[in-house]
Structures are given as C-alpha cells and as structure tokens.
Amino acid sequence: MYYYEKRQLKKGIQTRIMNEMTFEKLQYNQLKELIKYYSTSNLGAELLDKLKPSTDIGVVRNRLTETGEAAALIHAEGKAPLLGIDGINVPLEKLSKGEILDPLGLLHIHDFLRGCRKVKRFMESSTFYAPTLCAYATAIVEFKDIEEEIGNAIKGNMVDSSASKELGRIRNQIEKVEARIKEKLKNFLNNSANKEYLQDSFISKKGDYYTVPIKASYKNHLPGNIIEISTKGTTAFMEPTAVAKHNQELILLKSQEAMEEYQILATLSGMVSEQSTLINTNIDLMAKYDMIFAKARYSLEIRGVAPRLNSDGFIKLVNAYHPLLSGELVPLNFEIGEDYRGMIITGPNAGGKTIVLKTIGLLTLATMSGFHIQADAATEIAIFDKIYVDIGDNQSIENALSTFSSHMKNISDIMKVANNNTLILFDEIGSGTEPNEGAGLAIAILEEFYQMGCISVSTTHYGEIKRFSEMHPDFLNAAMLFHQETLEPTYQLLIGKSGESNALWIAGKMNLRDKVMKRAEKYIHHREYELTLLSAEKRKKKVAVMSSEAPPTHYQKGDRVLLLDQGESALIYRGEDKYNNVVVFYKDDYKEVNVRRIKLEFPADELYPEGYDLDTLFTDFKTRKLERDIARGSKKALKKIEKERRAQAIKK
Numbered sequence: 001m002y003y004y005e006k007r008q009l010k011k012g013i014q015t016r017i018m019n020e021m022t023f024e025k026l027q028y029n030q031l032k033e034l035i036k037y038y039s040t041s042n043l044g045a046e047l048l049d050k051l052k053p054s055t056d057i058g059v060v061r062n063r064l065t066e067t068g069e070a071a072a073l074i075h076a077e078g079k080a081p082l083l084g085i086d087g088i089n090v091p092l093e094k095l096s097k098g099e100i101l102d103p104l105g106l107l108h109i110h111d112f113l114r115g116c117r118k119v120k121r122f123m124e125s126s127t128f129y130a131p132t133l134c135a136y137a138t139a140i141v142e143f144k145d146i147e148e149e150i151g152n153a154i155k156g157n158m159v160d161s162s163a164s165k166e167l168g169r170i171r172n173q174i175e176k177v178e179a180r181i182k183e184k185l186k187n188f189l190n191n192s193a194n195k196e197y198l199q200d201s202f203i204s205k206k207g208d209y210y211t212v213p214i215k216a217s218y219k220n221h222l223p224g225n226i227i228e229i230s231t232k233g234t235t236a237f238m239e240p241t242a243v244a245k246h247n248q249e250l251i252l253l254k255s256q257e258a259m260e261e262y263q264i265l266a267t268l269s270g271m272v273s274e275q276s277t278l279i280n281t282n283i284d285l286m287a288k289y290d291m292i293f294a295k296a297r298y299s300l301e302i303r304g305v306a307p308r309l310n311s312d313g314f315i316k317l318v319n320a321y322h323p324l325l326s327g328e329l330v331p332l333n334f335e336i337g338e339d340y341r342g343m344i345i346t347g348p349n350a351g352g353k354t355i356v357l358k359t360i361g362l363l364t365l366a367t368m369s370g371f372h373i374q375a376d377a378a379t380e381i382a383i384f385d386k387i388y389v390d391i392g393d394n395q396s397i398e399n400a401l402s403t404f405s406s407h408m409k410n411i412s413d414i415m416k417v418a419n420n421n422t423l424i425l426f427d428e429i430g431s432g433t434e435p436n437e438g439a440g441l442a443i444a445i446l447e448e449f450y451q452m453g454c455i456s457v458s459t460t461h462y463g464e465i466k467r468f469s470e471m472h473p474d475f476l477n478a479a480m481l482f483h484q485e486t487l488e489p490t491y492q493l494l495i496g497k498s499g500e501s502n503a504l505w506i507a508g509k510m511n512l513r514d515k516v517m518k519r520a521e522k523y524i525h526h527r528e529y530e531l532t533l534l535s536a537e538k539r540k541k542k543v544a545v546m547s548s549e550a551p552p553t554h555y556q557k558g559d560r561v562l563l564l565d566q567g568e569s570a571l572i573y574r575g576e577d578k579y580n581n582v583v584v585f586y587k588d589d590y591k592e593v594n595v596r597r598i599k600l601e602f603p604a605d606e607l608y609p610e611g612y613d614l615d616t617l618f619t620d621f622k623t624r625k626l627e628r629d630i631a632r633g634s635k636k637a638l639k640k641i642e643k644e645r646r647a648q649a650i651k652k
Contacts, residue, residue, distance in 0.1 A: 420453025
C-alpha cells in the first residue's frame with residue numbers, strides 16, 4: 001500500500017481536497033508540528049511536513065493500520081531500532097557531487113546501514129504484531145560487506161592503521177622517526193652547553209616541525225632553522241641541525257600517510273556510491289518507518305483510537321476531544337450524515353460553538369492522515385472528497401474587502417468546487433451585515449449546498465436560520481448548553497435543541513449564483529422556503545467499499561523486466577500481490593522480488609503477438625514437445641514415460 005500510495009501521488013490522482021485556509025483555520029499544520037516532536041530524525045519530520053489527508057478510504061485504512069501496528073510494537077518491544085537515520089542525506093549528497101567522504105561521513109553511512117539491518121531483523125521477528133509493517137521490510141537491502149569494510153577501516157573518527165598494510169607500514173615508520181627526533185631534542189635540551197640559550201626546557205611542535213624554544217637574542221648563535229617567532233618576539237622556535245634531516249623525513253612520511261588515507265577513503269566512498277540508488281530506497285523506507293512510529297508514539301501518548309471509516313458522509317463522534325486543547329475539557333458527542341445532512345448550532349459567543357466546528361474538521365483531517373484520535377472506539381469518521389471552512393475574521397487588507405465581503409467570496413469559491421461528498425463548516429453564517437438580509441442569504445446558501453449534496457455544520461445567532469432548520473426535514477438544530485443559574489457556558493453540545501444592509505449587493509459582487517440571490521431576496525421578504533428534497537441522483541448511496549490495501553496490478557505475465565540487484569533481465573510469471581511482490585522467471589527458476597527491485601523493459605503485448613500462449617515461455621522445448629506428443633497419443637512418448645518411471649522405481 002505504501003508504494004501504491006506514492007504512485008498515486010506522483011500521478012496526481014489524489015485530488016486537491018481543500019485549500020490552505022482549511023488547514024490554517026482547522027490548525028491541521030499545528031497538529032502535524034505536534035506529531036513531528038515524536039519523530040527521531042529529520043527524514044520522518046520532512047515526511048510529516050509533506051503529508052496530506054487522503055481521500056481514498058483504502059489509503060486511510062492502511063495508514064490507520066500502520067499506526068496501530070506500530071503502537072502495538074512499541075507497547076510490546078519498548079521501541080523500534082531506528083538508528084543512524086538522522087542527517088543521512090548529507091553524506092549521500094556529497095557523494096552525488098563526486099566528493100570523497102571523510103571518516104565521519106563514512107561512519108554515518110556505516111551506522112545507517114547497520115540501522116537498516118537491525119530494523120529488517122526487528123520487523124521480520126514482529127510479523128505477529130505488525131504484518132503490514134513487516135511487509136515493507138522485505139524491500140530493505142542489506143549491505144553487510146560495505147558495513148564491515150567501513151567498520152574495519154574507520155575507528156575513532158579516523159582511518160585505522162589496519163585499513164591497509166601500506167598505511168600500517170607508513171605509520172610504523174612515522175613512530176620510529178618521531179622517537180628519534182624527540183630523543184635528539186631531549187639530548188639538545190639536556191646539554192649543559194645549550195642552557196644559557198634556552199628560553200624553556202620543552203619540545204614544541206610548530207606545524208610539521210619539532211622545535212625547541214630559545215631566547216630570540218641567541219637565534220643566530222646556534223646551528224639550525226628558525227621555524228617561528230613568538231608574538232612578543234622574545235622566543236624563537238628552532239629546528240636544530242641535528243634533527244632537520246629527520247624532520248624532512250617525517251614530512252615525507254606524513255605526505256605518504258595522507259595519500260594512503262585518501263586512497264582508502266576514496267575506495268570506501270566508491271563502494272557506497274555504487275549502491276547509492278538502493279541505499280536511497282532504504283532511506284525512503286526508514287523515513288516512512290520513522291513517520292509511522294512518530295504517529296504511534298503520539299497515539300500512545302493520547303491513548304488514541306482508530307475510528308471506524310465510511311465513505312457515506314456519516315460522522316459520529318463519541319466522547320471526542322480536540323487534539324490541541326488541554327485542561328479540563330468537555331468531550332464532544334456529535335452525529336451527522338445519516339438521519340440529517342445539515343446541522344445548525346446556536347448559542348451566545350464564548351459558548352464553544354467554534355470549537356465544535358474545529359473539533360469536527362480537525363478530527364476528520366487527522367483520521368484521513370492516519371493519525372489516531374482521542375475518542376471512544378465507537379467513533380466513526382467519513383472520508384470526504386473535499387473539506388472547506390468559513391471560520392473567523394476573513395478580512396482581506398490586500399484586496400480591501402470587508403469581513404462580510406471576504407466571507408461571501410470564500411463561500412462563492414467553495415460553491416464552485418464542492419460536490420456531493422463535501423464537508424462544509426460555517427461559523428456564524430450570514431453575520432457581519434443586517435440580520436434580516438444576513439439570515440435570508442444564509443438560508444439560501446445552506447439550501448444550495450444541501451441541493452449539491454454537501455454535509456454542512458453551521459453556527460449562528462439568527463433565529464430565522466434556526467426556524468429554517470426546524471422546518472427542513474434534512475436539517476437539525478443543536479445548542480451549546482449553559483448553566484441555568486449562572487448563565488456560564490458548559491461547552492456541551494445538545495443535539496435536537498435550539499437555543500438597512502447591502503448584504504445582497506455585496507454577495508452579488510462576489511459572483512454568488514443568481515438563483516441563490518433570487519431565493520435569498522424572496523426569503524427576506526416572504527420567508528416561505530422551498531424545502532425541495534435532494535434528488536436521488538445527487539444523494540450519495542452507501543456502497544460496499546473494497547479494501548485498497550493491496551495495490552493494483554501493474555506487471556502482467558510475460559512482461560520483460562530488469563532485475564536491479566543483478567543487472568539482468570527476467571520474465572514476470574505472476575503480477576503484484578498485496579505486499580507489492582512479484583514472481584519472476586530467472587535462470588530457469590522462479591524468484592519472488594519486490595517491485596522496487598525491478599524495472600519494466602518491455603510489456604508482454606509488445607513482445608508477443610495477440611493470442612500467444614505465454615505459458616510456453618516458462619517451459620523448455622523438450623517439455624513442450626513431450627506434452628504435445630502425449631496430447632496426440634504418441635506411443636513413443638508413452639513408452640518413454642514408462643521407461644523413466646521404471647528407472648525411478650529401481651533407484652528407490
């Protein structure tokens with residue numbers, strides 16, 4: 001399912017389900033930032049940044065399954081061994097530019113490959129808890145040879161002497177030469193004849209040279225080379241003539257050491273570079289695992305659940321909580337989409353009406369992204385094609401639009417793209433203008449979206465909108481409860497209870513549909529609503545949803561493919577299964593491989609004529625001839641089979 005989802009996104013099949021205002025007003029990106037906190041690497045965090053809600057119920061179901069399996073693994077095993085993945089892109093980017101990696105970069109590669117191997121082993125041993133996640137691990141490639149080569153050559157963030165015989169020999173020589181230099185310099189310092197010239201009695205290394213400190217005034221009294229003068233000018237660091245030859249020898253050996261280290265680093269970098277394509281595949285998988293386990297850790301933190309899913313526009317929230325609110329919260333119980341398709345929520349300001357809208361919207365987006373939510377297990381979420389909101393102050397300074405004008409423009413834009421599988425959330429619909437016109441306009445808007453087949457939840461102060469909701473058989477009122485004595489809000493939703501302007505001119509300037517404008521004007525003056533029920537064609541019918549966990553078949557029997565690991569061709573014998581594995585015919589044998597490890601060379605319909613018997617591709621000539629002879633009743637063929645049977649019986 002992971003590969004299928006990625007292909008769908010690449011092809012642009014997943015439609016744009018909402019605008020950025022939806023994400024902003026419902027705080028979807030803030031929720032993702034919260035979940036990013038639970039990732040262990042920048043790779044998982046980047047995937048969460050790119051994550052968008054899916055409109056495919058199969059994809060959503062698979063995402064929730066991944067999160068649930070990861071949570072079960074963490075609960076059973078403590079944590080997943082996601083090691084060495086943070087920042088792994090940096091050394092690989094250097095390799096792609098032709099750079100040679102330093103020891104630290106190679107160690108990063110080593111730790112990542114080791115982490116991949118451990119994750120694969122971990123997943124293979126966890127099939128009981130996480131069959132879906134374990135299936136992804138089959139695509140992880142192990143590179144034990146590269147891992148061992150780097151581990152043997154790089155130790156302590158430097159190239160180890162055991163990396164090559166030549167490097168060991170050179171470093172052995174360096175130690176001997178340095179020992180001779182230090183011995184001669186010690187003799188120089190201990191020589192009583194030199195005492196009066198010395199500034200201090202220690203050996204100092206300046207660059208590539210071993211020196212002794214002498215008084216600057218005597219720098220010309222002793223044989224040797226002045227390598228450096230102190231900042232104050234009182235001390236000269238001299239290379240005595242007795243060690244000059246050895247210092248030159250040491251510099252040459254150091255140069256040879258650097259060249260040999262470079263060769264070793266270049267060889268190791270080349271080994272990694274040759275496998276960069278497959279290593280990048282591992283990176284994709286490890287990033288996917290990191291994102292999934294971040295979702296799981298968040299789920300365990302909030303004691304989240306995977307809600308039931310449907311594609312019928314039915315939402316049922318049971319003791320649900322807004323993901324970003326804290327403190328003593330009142331759970332939300334809410335239902336829409338089965339007995340009624342529109343809800344009007346009434347109540348004064350600061351009563352929690354907007355929070356209800358945001359909770360409904362954000363929990364739906366969270367579910368469509370594969371996040372578990374804080375609610376009872378009986379909760380059910382619909383997977384919508386589109387979700388739009390009109391919440392808060394939309395005043396646009398850039399376009400000099402008033403708050404009301406901006407609301408009308410937003411609603412007009414939504415009306416152009418909504419369909420019969422759209423969830424719409426309106427906060428204080430029709431407000432910002434004269435109440436009579438605002439209420440009439442709001443009712444006309446709600447009726448139009450209803451006729452389009454949308455599910456809508458709206459808040460309002462206007463009594464006329466409440467009256468419309470009471471009269472319409474497919475709408476229902478709800479109210480935010482208040483304490484009767486103190487009149488303080490309880491933030492609890494009770495379903496089934498209701499607690500001269502230029503609006504039309506502005507709505508017309510925002511290109512609201514003419515029939516909506518005419519209906520609004522009629523309602524303002526007469527208040528006789530049409531109440532036409534939604535046609536059967538536009539009302540979404542409940543249909544059985546086939547599981548989308550297995551990806552569609554893209555490889556057919558007879559297709560010729562390239563095996564990326566071997567660099568050789570093979571024939572497809574069986575197409576993709578639900579884990580994205582195919583069976584290929586390769587070197588007279590059948591082998592199961594993941595689709596990420598193959599590449600299509602020629603489809604079967606280009607290689608063979610119409611009606612060609614593809615089964616003949618997978619049997620040799622002798623077998624096919626024998627089958628034909630038997631089919632036509634050849635006595636010679638039957639005698640041959642009887643002879644082979646007797647020979648087998650004698651051997652037994």
